[in-house]
């Protein structure tokens with residue numbers, strides 16, 4: 001069995017010092033990331049350039065010695081592989097062609113037709129398996145079907161996921177068929193990442209918080225459970241992290257219902273609450289408000305210590321509650337890591 005700290009925490013071990021990595025750790029707050037992105041031309045060209053994508057994945061590992069590296073890619077590459085148009089408007093975010101009805105869904109490719117398009121991503125994983133330090137765990141990822149569907153239906157990021165909720169209300173069968181296709185395609189995509197060398201998989205459901213009641217079960221819990229069961233059947237022992245962001249009470253029991261080994265927690269709940277209600281079922285990760293990476297100082301030190309203490313009785317991987325933002329100060333990341341490792 002591997003002695004990598006992240007893998008030990010995911011097996012349920014309580015470590016004296018929690019291992020640490022950060023969502024969006026390869027990103028615009030780092031000058032070396034901005035330089036490599038300029039070399040690639042733009043964000044999507046960077047994602048599909050395996051050598052440069054591996055390089056930006058490694059940058060935060062070299063600079064900070066994080067315990068895990070996360071594959072550099074994006075959750076919207078899968079819809080693109082299924083046939084959606086995708087581009088990024090500078091300073092605004094992603095834009096996609098929209099799926100508004102059954103005809104739009106029928107025009108998409110099948111779950112097994114994605115691999116030619118995604119081959120550069122698998123190659124990035126293979127490069128990383130050779131280049132990462134031996135103690136660093138490699139995390140592969142995909143978006144959860146609901147979150148990916150919200151972008152495919154609206155054609156962009158939305159505050160309230162209104163267009164996706166509207167399609168769900170108007171034509172639940174078409175909406176459910178899109179979720180099913182994404183679930184199947186996500187299983188194939190993640191399985192190839194694991195075959196290429198990803199050691200852990202994370203499923204990002206960034207908009208899980210807007211699903212309530214039966215919808216939360218049908219479109220957040222059930223797809224995650226199906227993806228996790230299929231991946232574990234094909235790759236026995238594969239550890240999986242689920243991130244149903246802003247699920248609130250939905251975090252309780254999420255690991256048991258889906259089979260996830262670890263639940264990532266945003267910063268809308270307290271670490272003390274999450275320790276009592278979520279960590280009882282296994283490993284947890286996250287919770288530090290990303291704004292501390294901008295503001296730093298004693299507040300950052302105090303909050304980091306508070307989260308380490310709150311989660312100290314169970315398995316824990318230190319992380320932020322969401323991605324680090326472009327205006328973060330790289331020195332604050334170093335201060336966070338020093339606080340975790342030196343107490």
Ligand code: CP3
Pocket residue numbers: 022023024025026027028037043070071072073074075076092093094141143157204206323
């Ligand atoms: O965490 C990592 O360092 C690994 C790489 C990664 C990226 N995106 C790179 C990225 C991961 C895991 C993602 C996941 C992702 N992408 C999510 C789920 C997690 C979350 O943040 O809630 C979502 C919703 C997306 C879709 C997406 N990609 C949006 C909405 C945007 C624009 C917003 C923004 O931050 O600019 C992106 C762009 C993106 N993805 C960037 C990076 C580093 C910034 C693009 C740039 O360099 O210009």
